[in-house]
Amino acid sequence: MTESREPNTEQQEEWQPKIIGFLCKWCSYAGADLAGGSRIPYPANIRIIRVPCSGRVNPLFVLKCLENGADGVLVSGCHPGDCHYSEGNYYARRKFAVFKKLLEYLGVDPRRFQVSWVSAAEGEKWAEIVKTVVEEVRAAGPNKQLSAPVDKCSGAPVKRKHLKND
Amino acid sequence: MIKRLQEKVGKLLREKKVALVIGYEMAGDGISTTPCFIEREDEVERLVWNEHCVYNLSRYLIETRELASSPSPKIGVVAKGCDVKSIIGLIQENQIKRDEVVIIGMECEGQFDVEGERQFKVEGLKLKDKDKDKDKEGKLLEKCKACEVHIPKVYDLLIKDDRNSGAPEPQSPEVNAYAQVEELEGKSQEERWQYWKKEFARCIKCYACRQVCPLCFCPQCIADQTLPQWISPSPSLKGNTTWNIVRAFHLAGRCIDCGECERACPMKIPLRKINKKLGKEIKEMFDYEAGLDSEAKPPLADFKLEDPEEFIR
Amino acid sequence: MTEKIVSKEDLKKILEGLMKTSELLAPGKEGDLVLFKPVKNPEEVFFAYPNSLKPVKEFFFPPREELFKHEIREGKVGLSSEHQENRKRVIWGVRPCDAKSLLMFDKMFDGEYKDSYYLEKRAKSVLVGLACNEPLDSCFCLSLNAGPHAKEGLDVLITDLGDDSYLVEGITAKGEELFQGCGKESGEGERTRKKELEEAAKKKIRKTCQPPPDLESFFEDPYWEKVSRKCISCGVCTYLCPTCFCFDLSYEGRDCIRFWDSCSFSPFTKMTSGENPRREKKTRYRQRVYHKFSYFKKNFGEIACVGCGRCLRECPVKVDIVEIVNQCSKDKTKD
């Protein structure tokens, strides 16, 4: 369940893109750790979810993120041939190739869903990718597509009424 | 054709080769057909074959498989070339066994669009009158215009069309099967989004698209699950879009383009246009076409080292 | 009750006026579909159609409705709910069958249990009927105590007399109010014309629904397995049915949402344990028939069907509930 919104002061601040990253724990997550270990700074807009493998990432996760209001999603795994499970990233590559085409065809901004290969040795690349993705998503603006508010049947304006307080 | 169909089915039933035959019979309106289930030889008269046999009856094979797996008899199914593709898909994905089904293949010159009927609902005109105004080509379903399987690729019995008996199989016409997809691809991203937004907004979540689909055989659709709740069960633009994306994605590399989802949709969302797009991409990227080989690995459960990855940073 | 003759021009003016004073919903074309929607331009209001694809129930019992929302206010959990503005709402062009269906909804939502969400919307709505002159082959309202020109449930009924003239019959005060100060007195000729149209329309309705009086005794018959076989368990018939009112509740984040449900769906009666008393298709289809033709009648004195024919027209595999119900009695007598 979602947390209560932060106080109003937060909302007045400039909009910041919210990006969710799904990182395989062997390569990309380790790459991000290396970026940390090497103190390579990058924007704080990304929230990382650790998964065993890029092949674990169900495209529906991506959809759920965008539907829930994330402005961008980044899936990152090992380079081809490097998968700790030898094949997981190959399956991921196929799935996301198709999924990306589908989203683009439906008119979803392609900048909102990105995929990268980052190895455990590529701390610098990781930082670069986060920078680029954040910039691109910032340019794309807030996600108003898949996270659009619910459309009402009739256009009648609504009022909110408190029912009870406990 | 009808006569031969009835005879053959009668024989199958008489010889106890099948327990049940799924076929078409006339609907109450006297024009269109409806699926029927023939169990006794004296019922075979009900079977018909005409240009209104749009339904993909392989959908019912899942529901009748219990019958088929019982010791002796099999299930007979009347199937057009396109329907056979979904039967291949069902065998490929372990839903039925080839030797449990008797495929009664029909040579098919194409099925008619029920759009006439739709017009009739809007304009208050009679279907029959409307029908007269259209030539045969004009009434053909969109999917039939680019058909390459007038004669099914796999069958146990083939009922040939009387009109071209002995004639070679009709050549597939020079129709661009992806014309509609390409038209949409040519639009800007924002235009595409506005287009689909409007279409998805109409969705009422009746799941007719799913229920009619021969390959939507999951015992419990992900849309019906609550823990976690992947797809909001209520109709709203957000949930509708998610549902439609998931539906399309779950058919990626599996859809055999029978077009049943689009036909069944009461809100007339152009679902085929999405399925077709994914079919096109999978063919281009992975050189795979669904419904041709029951031994093939489904493309999303497979990979090649040289698969495209330009989209990956 | 007053009767008036108004011209097409008059109707447009009235529509224009209503657009300003109230929320106006009327049928319009969306592609090849006829759907009720908020009127932005009176020219777009559609008159020549047999019936809208979706019944008007969606305006009283929306497909998706937020009942309440959990909120944290000053550190405490509270509830709040959305309410539509209490502005007058005119639903224009309602067919008599759909109007009648709302009376059935009333029995459900305004009976022993009062559903405030429903009643709020019901109270502010005025239903302007449009008589059917061209019923469809699939219509069967006559056999269900209704008809193409029936007034039950409507506030006012308009009949297209041809030649750009319309007969307006006031039924309730709030209905009559809409047409105040326009049109002219109706004459004998026009009344006769309307009668003729009504009779002609009735004649066109050949389909009849005759459920057997002893449906209950038929419950365990293998008949249901046979007739339900081709049903694909989608929600088309129930969602497009003007009298189906089943719903489910679910949380979306902090919002408690009420949304349509369908007895056709296999998880309709599925319980947390996984147990599902209506797992088999035949039991679900039977439920639909019995609910409409037996249980509702037992509870509320009427069959829960108005004969609009949508389920017959829109069923993806042409399941014909009328035939199934009628046939059931014939089969019974045959044995």
Next chain:
Amino acid sequence: MRIGVFVCHCGTNISGTVDVAKVAEVARGMPRVKFATDYRYMCSEPGQNLIKDAVKKHNLDKIVVASCSPSLHERTFRKCVEGAGLNPYQMEMANIREQCSWVHHDKKEGTKKAIDLVKMAVAKVGKDVPLKRMRIPVEKKVLVIGGGIAGIQAAIDVSMAGFKVVLVEREPSVGGRMARFDKTFPTLDCAACILTPKMVTVAQNDNITLYTYSEVEEVSGYVGNFEVKIRKRARSVDMDKCTGCGICYGKCPTKVPSEFDMGLGKRKAIYVPFPQAVPNIPVIDRKNCIYFLREKCKICQKVCPPGAIDYEQEDEIIKEKFGAIIVATGFTLFDHSVYGEYGYGKFKDVVTGLHFERMANASGPTGGKIVRPSDGREAKDVVFIQCVGSRDEQKGLPYCSRLCCMYTAKQALLLKEHNSEAQAYVFYIDIRAAGKNYEEFVRRVQEEYGAVYLRGRVSRIFEKDDMLIVRGADTLSGAQIEIKADLVVLASGLIAQPDARKMAQMLGISYDKNNLFTEAHPKLAPVETVTAGIFLTGACQSPKDIPDTVATASAASVKAIGLIAPDELTLEPLVAKVNPDICSGCLACLQVCPFSAIEKEDVKDRLTKEMKIVAKVIESVCHGCGACSATCRVGAIDIAGFRDEEILAEVEAIT
């Protein structure tokens, strides 16, 4: 549910950029969180005790630790939580150091992100279910890949503990690079004198099976139960019959450059690479053997007293099971031909350190004389150039090869010992002599042996009057220097074997951008890999000198022994699980599983009571990668520890 949140300062590593007290305060208000606090070092004993005490005092059942990367301390805190009587898998970490405080500088932003990360961990732990570790039998045998000093030492250590070892070496003999060295720094022991006894031990120990001239071809299975295919290449000599008399290679008419001697000497087509080879059994180099080229000759067969020559011999494939694998595949030398200033590898008298080793060796091709390969004249003035390839990001390697300073010093010394009139000049950038007695050694070379050390780079080498002119700068004096040299010895960097990447992919271990194998943790797990049951030793991981190589070999052996010593292995329970109620039986999961851990099963449906096909996971084979789960349309397969619900809870927590 009662969740406890523990926020670590990590000294100032975290608290420098993240307001840890605020994070704990906000955490206190998160759903189901009953206790939250911050502490200076959560991983320390007092920190862990703080968690244990809080569990007791506040009756907590699930724990979130907001600290460093789970790769570092997940195990620590799982253990801690287990010690507190909780299920260790109901602990989640929020990585607020590597992925927050170390990469963001703004305290407000860092704090905000840290709060989100904690929120995600709280949401995930809320969905976590208790998990139980699995136990599987273990194969009590170790495979060592590579028969250099690393592999030899590892094999000996494992065998000494009483376990069976298979040692696989690609070359005809074990010994590796060390066998080619003359003397070793800083003690100047002769390499052969200290290596040969170990080589013999390997050959004679009953617990060690030696496969030389062999390669590992396929590795499958998993920790405790690896299945390995080894190709034993055809030697064309029957090992059982051969007595090692050496008549065959004495008589063989074909001479080819010896790889062992770096091309400085010759060997025959049937040969042992060096006199002390183990096993002392020749091989026929089929590419150069006259019989294999033209089906003539057969001299070796004729002269072989026991009739051991077998031209028909074929490669043999050996399949064996192992509990653990030690990788000791070593290194190769950086190819200096990329450098124009050193003559693009074209000058015969510009050689590598390894050439020098062979020349310095009394049993080497030159009989212990340091000569010019071009004309065989004894070298007098020798220039040594350090950092060839090493520490050069443009054309070479980003890293320091670590032993070149030392072996150059040693070679400067040896030069003088072999020829008292010789003079060594050493161009260096920095002298790295960190090691026991290393600095002293370098100093001795300069002071006692008169080696001239010049701090600077060589800008050009060119040939003039059959001498080499070495031009360079002495940055300390600021002078341009030109040396007329007989020989130039390059201290080429150490790099990964050309097929290292292939090896890593076969083993499923990771490697860095230099193709050096990556350890599980640079400090705390230096000989482990991320793949359980596979260990590293020697220069395949990073350049190492002999003492370090031997140390890591013993370390890897201990790790391997520790793994196979118990009869059963405890496995992480983070594996896939099928919900047979909703499985459609399409078996796409079976097709994507990289480990063949899914099989088909016929079951009776719990509700319909009808028979149906479903997927079933073989848990001990499953690695928990999740490819099946993401492929399953119906969502019937989930991965323990990374369940859909858990991942979506994380998503929902921050959206």
